Amino acid sequence: MVSAFAAELRALGPANFLYSDGDILFAHGHRRKQGNSSNVEPPGLVLLQRWCRKDVRGFVTSGLAVDGAETLLASVPLSDDPWLPLAEGEIVAVSKGQLLLRQPAGQNARR
Numbered sequence: 001m002v003s004a005f006a007a008e009l010r011a012l013g014p015a016n017f018l019y020s021d022g023d024i025l026f027a028h029g030h031r032r033k034q035g036n037s038s039n040v041e042p043p044g045l046v047l048l049q050r051w052c053r054k055d056v057r058g059f060v061t062s063g064l065a066v067d068g069a070e071t072l073l074a075s076v077p078l079s080d081d082p083w084l085p086l087a088e089g090e091i092v093a094v095s096k097g098q099l100l101l102r103q104p105a106g107q108n109a110r111r
Contacts, residue, residue, distance in 0.1 A: 016044035029086025043085030048072045070097030
């Protein structure tokens with residue numbers, strides 16, 4: 001359902017979104033304005049996976065601290081860490097900090 005909805009939105013223009021059903025967070029990366037340019041192109045979202053000990057502060061950058069973060073999603077990289085761009089139309093699913101699925105555009109998820 002999320003994949004079909006994302007495809008409908010892409011037809012209308014840039015469509016980056018986060019959606020949660022209460023258990024799973026779905027993210028769809030498409031396109032966005034890049035930097036100071038007026039060009040709208042991929043990536044629309046970026047992903048960072050981290051494995052943090054519970055007793056150590058998680059992700060910290062200028063103006064932001066997230067304890068225990070394992071999977072982070074953002075419009076742009078928030079640090080010098082190796083953020084991965086989501087491909088145009090890609091959907092990811094995250095539950096309890098764990099990345100469950102990376103689905104390229106046009107592929108149906110199988111569970």
